[in-house]
Amino acid sequence: MSGxxxxxxxxxxxxxxxxxxxxxNQPVEVTLxxxxxxxxxxxxxxxxxxxxxSPGEIAQPIRRILAKVxxxxxxxxxxxxxxxDAKTVTLNDGSTIGYDYLIVAAGARHAYFGHDDWETSxxxxxxxxxxVEIRRRVLLAFELAERDAYLTxxxxxxxxxxxxxxxTGVELAGAIADIAxxxxxxxxxxxxxxxxxxxxFEGSDRVLGSFGPELADSAKRQLEQIGVDxxxxxxxxxxxxGRVKVGDEWVECDVVLWATGVAASPLGKALGVETDNAGxxxxxxxxxxxxxxxxxxxxxxxxxxxxxxxxxxxxSPAAMQMGTLTANNILAELKGKPREKFTYxxxxxxxxxxxxxxxxxxxxxxxxxxxxxxxxxxxxxxxxIGFRNRLSVMFSWFWAYLTRERSARLITGDAxxxxxxxxxxxxxx
Amino acid sequence: MSGxxxxxxxxxxxxxxxxxxxxxNQPVEVTLxxxxxxxxxxxxxxxxxxxxxSPGEIAQPIRRILAKVxxxxxxxxxxxxxxxDAKTVTLNDGSTIGYDYLIVAAGARHAYFGHDDWETSxxxxxxxxxxVEIRRRVLLAFELAERDAYLTxxxxxxxxxxxxxxxTGVELAGAIADIAxxxxxxxxxxxxxxxxxxxxFEGSDRVLGSFGPELADSAKRQLEQIGVDxxxxxxxxxxxxGRVKVGDEWVECDVVLWATGVAASPLGKALGVETDNAGxxxxxxxxxxxxxxxxxxxxxxxxxxxxxxxxxxxxSPAAMQMGTLTANNILAELKGKPREKFTYxxxxxxxxxxxxxxxxxxxxxxxxxxxxxxxxxxxxxxxxIGFRNRLSVMFSWFWAYLTRERSARLITGDAxxxxxxxxxxxxxx
Numbered sequence: 001m002s003g004x005x006x007x008x009x010x011x012x013x014x015x016x017x018x019x020x021x022x023x024x025n026q027p028v029e030v031t032l033x034x035x036x037x038x039x040x041x042x043x044x045x046x047x048x049x050x051x052x053x054s055p056g057e058i059a060q061p062i063r064r065i066l067a068k069v070x071x072x073x074x075x076x077x078x079x080x081x082x083x084x085d086a087k088t089v090t091l092n093d094g095s096t097i098g099y100d101y102l103i104v105a106a107g108a109r110h111a112y113f114g115h116d117d118w119e120t121s122x123x124x125x126x127x128x129x130x131x132v133e134i135r136r137r138v139l140l141a142f143e144l145a146e147r148d149a150y151l152t153x154x155x156x157x158x159x160x161x162x163x164x165x166x167x168t169g170v171e172l173a174g175a176i177a178d179i180a181x182x183x184x185x186x187x188x189x190x191x192x193x194x195x196x197x198x199x200x201f202e203g204s205d206r207v208l209g210s211f212g213p214e215l216a217d218s219a220k221r222q223l224e225q226i227g228v229d230x231x232x233x234x235x236x237x238x239x240x241x242g243r244v245k246v247g248d249e250w251v252e253c254d255v256v257l258w259a260t261g262v263a264a265s266p267l268g269k270a271l272g273v274e275t276d277n278a279g280x281x282x283x284x285x286x287x288x289x290x291x292x293x294x295x296x297x298x299x300x301x302x303x304x305x306x307x308x309x310x311x312x313x314x315x316s317p318a319a320m321q322m323g324t325l326t327a328n329n330i331l332a333e334l335k336g337k338p339r340e341k342f343t344y345x346x347x348x349x350x351x352x353x354x355x356x357x358x359x360x361x362x363x364x365x366x367x368x369x370x371x372x373x374x375x376x377x378x379x380x381x382x383x384x385i386g387f388r389n390r391l392s393v394m395f396s397w398f399w400a401y402l403t404r405e406r407s408a409r410l411i412t413g414d415a416x417x418x419x420x421x422x423x424x425x426x427x428x429x
Numbered sequence: 430m431s432g433x434x435x436x437x438x439x440x441x442x443x444x445x446x447x448x449x450x451x452x453x454n455q456p457v458e459v460t461l462x463x464x465x466x467x468x469x470x471x472x473x474x475x476x477x478x479x480x481x482x483s484p485g486e487i488a489q490p491i492r493r494i495l496a497k498v499x500x501x502x503x504x505x506x507x508x509x510x511x512x513x514d515a516k517t518v519t520l521n522d523g524s525t526i527g528y529d530y531l532i533v534a535a536g537a538r539h540a541y542f543g544h545d546d547w548e549t550s551x552x553x554x555x556x557x558x559x560x561v562e563i564r565r566r567v568l569l570a571f572e573l574a575e576r577d578a579y580l581t582x583x584x585x586x587x588x589x590x591x592x593x594x595x596x597t598g599v600e601l602a603g604a605i606a607d608i609a610x611x612x613x614x615x616x617x618x619x620x621x622x623x624x625x626x627x628x629x630f631e632g633s634d635r636v637l638g639s640f641g642p643e644l645a646d647s648a649k650r651q652l653e654q655i656g657v658d659x660x661x662x663x664x665x666x667x668x669x670x671g672r673v674k675v676g677d678e679w680v681e682c683d684v685v686l687w688a689t690g691v692a693a694s695p696l697g698k699a700l701g702v703e704t705d706n707a708g709x710x711x712x713x714x715x716x717x718x719x720x721x722x723x724x725x726x727x728x729x730x731x732x733x734x735x736x737x738x739x740x741x742x743x744x745s746p747a748a749m750q751m752g753t754l755t756a757n758n759i760l761a762e763l764k765g766k767p768r769e770k771f772t773y774x775x776x777x778x779x780x781x782x783x784x785x786x787x788x789x790x791x792x793x794x795x796x797x798x799x800x801x802x803x804x805x806x807x808x809x810x811x812x813x814i815g816f817r818n819r820l821s822v823m824f825s826w827f828w829a830y831l832t833r834e835r836s837a838r839l840i841t842g843d844a845x846x847x848x849x850x851x852x853x854x855x856x857x858x
Contacts, residue, residue, distance in 0.1 A: 031579070037572055037840040054485040056837045064838065067616045075579055076572040076840075095580050128839070143466055143505040150460070150504055151524050187496045388828055395824070399817055408485045409493065410557070411466040411505075 004029045004071075005334060008089055008099040010079045010267065012039045012062040014316045015105035015299030018323030020072055026331055030072040031097070033089075037061050037076055040128055041384050042316060044393070046168060048131035050175035051139065051183070052400055054408045055128045057392050060385050079106070081270050084292040101294050101330050104281075105323065106265035108300035108314065110258055111278065118239040122256040125168055134257060138176060139411050141254040142184060142193060149190035158196040159253040161244055163236045164260025165202030165209075167351040170219060172257055173200040174354035177226045182355070183400075198227065199253075201234040201246055203260075208351055208359065210313075215359040218368045222357040262314060264301045271295065276303045285341040287326055296329075298322035304342060312344045321345060350376045355401070433458045433500075434529040434763060437518055439508045439696065441468045441491040443745045444534035444728030447752030449501055455760055459501040460526070462518075466490050466505055469557055470813050471745060473822070475597060477560035479604035480568065480612070481829055483837045484557045486821050489814050508535070510699050513721040530723050530759050533710075534752065535694035537729035537743065539687055540707065547668040551685040554597055563686060567605060568840050570683040571613060571622060578619035587625040588682040590673055592665045593689025594631030594638075596780040599648060601686055602629040603783035606656045611784070612829075627656065628682070630663040630675055632689075637780055637788065639742075644788040647797045651786040691743060693730045700724065705732045714770040716755055725758075727751035733771060741773045750774060779805045784830070 005028050009016045012034035023030050038059040047053040063074040078092040082102070090096045110124030123133050141158060149155045158180075162173040180196035200207065200223065206216040207223065207230060223230050231246070238245035243252050264279035273289050274282045280303035281289070287302060289295045299319035304312045312318050322342060329339040348362025350372060358372035367375060377397065384390050396408075434457050438445045441463035452459050467488040476482040492503040507521040511531070519525045539553030552562050570587060578584045587609075591602040609625035629636065629652065635645040636652065636659060652659050660675070667674035672681050693708035702718050703711045709732035710718070716731060718724045728748035733741045741747050751771060758768040777791025779801060787801035796804060806826065813819050825837075 037568065037838070054483045056483040056485075056839055059839055061616070061838045063616045073579055073618050075576050076569075077576055097580075139466065140505075147504050147506055150502055151526075187490070187492045189502050388832075392821070392824070395821070403817075409466070409490045410485055410488055 005100040005330075006031070006098065007101045007103065007330060008033065008097065009103045009105060010034075010089070011105035011107060011265075011299070012036070012074070013042070013105060013107050013299060013319065015107075015319035015323040016103065017062070017065065018320040019103050019105065019298070019327040020066055020069070020323075022324045022327030023072070023331070024066070024069040025071055027334065028071065028101075028330065030069075032062065032066070032072060032074050033077045033079055033091070034062055034074070035076070035078045036127075037063065038128070039065060039385060041380075041389075042126075043380055044384070045125050045128070045131045046171040046175060048128065048408070049125055049134035049138070049172065050179055051135055051409045052175070053393060053396055055132060057389055057396060058384070059128055060389060065385060079104075079267060079270075082267075082272070082295075084272065084289070084295055087294065099294075101296070103296045103298060103323075103326055104267055104271065104301060105297075105299045105319070106267045106301055108262045108264045108278075108280075111261035111263035112258070113261055115239070118258065121239045121241050122163060122244075122258040124258040125172065134172075134255075135408070136411050137255045138179070139409060142180075142188065142191070142196075143411070145254070146188050146190050155191045155195070158191075158193075159251070160196065160198045161251065161253040161256045162198070162200045163244070163256065163258050165200055165204070165207030165230070165232075166259060167208065169200060169202070169257075169259030170207055170223065171352055172259060173198050173228045174223060174226060174352065174357065177223075177228045178354045181227060197229060199229045199231060199251065201231050201236050201244075203233070203235045205232050207232070211349065211351070211359055211361055212366075215361060215366055215368065219351065219353055219359050222353045222359075222369065226354045226357065262300065268297065268301050271297070278303075286329055286339045287322055287342050288339075296326045298326055306343055307341070310344075312342070315349070317347060318344050350379070352376050434759075435460070435527065436530045436532065436759060437462065437526065437528040438532045438534065439463075439518070440534035440536060440694075440728070441465070441503070442471070442534060442536050442728060442748065444536075444748035444752040445532065446491070446494065447749040448532050448534065448727070448756040449495055449498070449752075451753045451756030452501070452759070453495070453498040454500055456763065457500060457530075457759065459498075461491065461495070461501060461503050462506045462508055462520070463491055463503070464505070464507045465556075466492065467557070468494060468814060470818075471555075472809060473813070474554050474557070474560045475600040475604060477557065477837070478554055478563035478567070478601065479608055480564055480838045481604070482822060482825055484561060486818055486825060487813070488557055489818060494814060508533075508696060508699075511696075511701070511724075513701065513718070513724055516723065528723075530725070532725045532727060532752075532755055533696055533700065533730060534726075534728045534748070535696045535730055537691050537693045537707075537709075540690035540692035541687070542690055544668070547687065550668045550670050551592060551673075551687040553687040554601070563601075564837070565840050566684045567608070568838060571609075571617065571620070571625075572840070574620050574683070575617050584620045584624070587620075587622075588680070589625065589627045590680065590682040590685045591627070591629045592673070592685065592687050594629055594633070594636030594659070594661075595688060596637065598629060598631070598686075598688030599636055599652065600781055601688060602627050602657045603652060603655060603781065603786065606652075607783045610656060626658060628658045628660060628680065630660050630665050630673075632662070632664045634661050636661070640778065640780070640788055640790055641795075644790060644795055644797065648780070648782060648788050651782045651788075651798065655783045655786065691729065697726065697730050700726070707732075715758055715768045716751055716771050717768075725755045727755055735772055736770070739773075741771070744778070746776060747773050779808070781805050 007030045009032040041058040044058040080092045081090045112118045162169045177198045180193045184193045208219045268281040281297040283302045287296045300314045350360035352358040358376045360367040360372040436459045438461040470487040473487045509521045510519045541547045606627045609622045613622045637648045697710040710726040712731045716725045729743045779789035781787040787805045789796040789801040
């Protein structure tokens with residue numbers, strides 16, 4: 001081992017990876033730990049969940065991304081505890097590793113507002129495994145409806161429910177409506193998949209509210225054009241297998257997807273410092289911990305209100321910018337220079353709604369429909385990691401657009417698991 | 430429902446699918462049941478297991494393949510029992526469906542010679558789920574060795590063991606040796622993946638013995654060239670987590686893969702007729718059951734000795750030919766014509782060994798090395814189902830050949846599962 005300062009990064013998401021890239025081949029020794037061997041391009045997860053892309057197209061081994069970086073080691077491992085005074089991290093296999101600087105970037109999951117038992121009935125979308133599970137439930141619902149119709153001669157109503165009208169909820173609802181109306185319509189013979197209901201429940205009075213009233217209204221109209229039933233001011237206050245309760249009314253459904261609420265990684269609490277009610281660590285303006293300036297928390301785990309009074313949003317560009325700033329601050333400090341404060345630079349935001357449908361906001365301008373969708377397409381391919389993935393995703397999209405087919409329509413899992421899933425989503429019967 | 434004769438097909442593998450294709454748009458009403466929603470191109474499964482291809486590239490929804498076939502319905506469902514006299518099939522959800530003709534084509538799995546408990550230690554390769562599990566174990570073994578070396582400063586020996594020197598065993602051993610020596614070599618920093626041992630145990634005195642002595646010897650040499658340790662006349666007679674016993678000697682290993690032995694689907698026994706010791710149904714020359722001429726058993730589930738005294742081999746071309754013949758016999762009989770007997774037409778066989786390495790036998794000629802490998806490549810792309818898959822696989826292969834990268838290197842599964850796997854394959858420590 002060299003005598004260079006040791007930097008440990010926990011998490012290979014956008015924050016951790018951007019930190020590692022900034023520290024690449026600098027006079028530090030970097031180790032990046034992640035529980036998974038792959039970095040996931042989260043903005044496209046919903047496309048895996050809706051059978052457009054394969055898991056391998058939006059993920060890349062972290063080790064591969066950093067293969068050419070000489071001063072960085074990637075280790076598959078799960079951090080479980082920290083000693084900020086001794087400057088050590090302990091992994092779940094009991095091994096303890098020392099550091100000079102620590103960057104914790106373990107992300108967030110969805111939160112169920114104290115109802116964690118809802119998760120089995122209403123999975124959320126944060127990991128590749130989540131995406132494959134959602135894909136399985138969605139495709140399975142159509143398969144079971146087909147079997148029922150084949151055996152009974154009658155088509156029963158298929159209902160898909162998405163809870164939460166933020167970007168993920170809108171993307172999922174739009175993509176499922178697209179599938180039902182286009183990709184699957186020709187393949188089922190006993191049922192008409194176009195008769196599927198997709199219901200999007202949003203507690204506030206707008207979907208994609210953060211985009212402002214004009215774009216939010218456009219998003220709602222675009223969703224309705226592709227057949228999504230958008231219900232605003234509708235709180236889901238109970239979830240059973242096969243049904244959700246909205247206000248006083250129970251709504252039956254074949255699949256429920258959860259797309260609201262955020263809970264930061266429990267590693268925030270493991271750091272032994274102050275967290276907000278979503279479990280995010282309250283960080284200093286330079287993203288470090290108050291009494292432990294050599295420990296940084298970045299990305300979705302960090303809670304920071306900027307000097308202009310605005311909180312930093314939990315989006316991937318913010319995580320990337322935090323990773324870069326933190327790495328630069330470490331390098332600056334090693335050269336005896338002062339650290340800089342974090343300021344989020346909003347380059348624009350966008351959300352897709354379905355085939356040829358989207359909204360976007362950038363450089364003070366607003367975009368809707370096809371043009372916003374094209375912008376979304378190119379930007380997402382551009383930011384996708386790995387040249388091969390970019391080619392492959394472009395091909396998959398081109399193919400899906402041209403043929404309206406979905407190429408990744410696999411239901412995996414063994415027969416018993418499948419039967420459990422069947423019994424499960426039929427729980428209401 | 431029409432008054433046309435009803436044909437039920439159990440299984441959407443090569444046999445069942447080829448039967449369905451032959452019955453397409455003929456004056457019969459066809460229902461194909463499968464436990465999975467997808468057809469898998471089994472000859473390329475080992476490439477999913479070794480991270481060259483993604484699951485979606487070698488599988489296609491059965492429903493999609495038969496989407497344009499008007500007289501055929503595809504139903505996700507598992508047959509569990511039969512009443513040959515009443516002419517009904519019962520599914521695992523209890524529903525019972527009648528037929529005029531039944532084609533059972535549920536395939537085979539690997540057999541552990543009465544040691545089913547070995548399966549958790551030494552998975553075999555028959556389904557997409559098997560392939561993903563093998564990929565997980567292989568990649569995980571390298572990750573854990575890297576972590577050990579990072580923590581201890583020492584590289585421990587990595588041993589991969591493949592049991593069985595038939596086509597699957599040879600393909601797996603060759604592909605793992607390729608990965609270790611090429612694709613992964615540049616990505617790991619604490620270990621030298623090229624020092625990995627890949628040991629192939631074969632009970633007989635040849636690998637790929639069915640190809641004849643000359644090609645078998647060539648295959649062994651080609652395997653050794655890419656670094657596989659081929660041990661002939663070596664019976665594995667015991668398997669524990671982390672080790673196998675060969676003769677009297679225990680060999681430690683990080684991953685064991687099982688590539689020998691065949692057990693036909695238990696549906697053969699469920700038919701209530703005579704089976705051989707691999708559970709295959711003894712069929713009549715026209716592939717029907719002795720006392721139930723309207724029930725056919727085809728593919729890996731069927732045991733038939735042809736008029737020339739040769740048994741039909743359990744390979745995919747035989748299954749395809751059986752599917753086609755059975756469908757044609759049904760159509761002939763409906764027109765009052767006699768049935769034909771089954772004769773296997775051997776168009777040639779081939780096996781890949783690694784990058785640019787293979788053997789092939791066709792039209793009385795033998796091929797080795799690069800030329801055999803090219804033949805293998807083109808034939809497999811040609812027979813792959815779905816035009817999109819063909820393009821995608823060609824691109825993946827081109828990419829892998831050019832860059833020596835492997836594109837599908839994902840370890841999926843949640844952290845606890847992963848830890849279990851870790852503990853498990855480290856069982857010997």
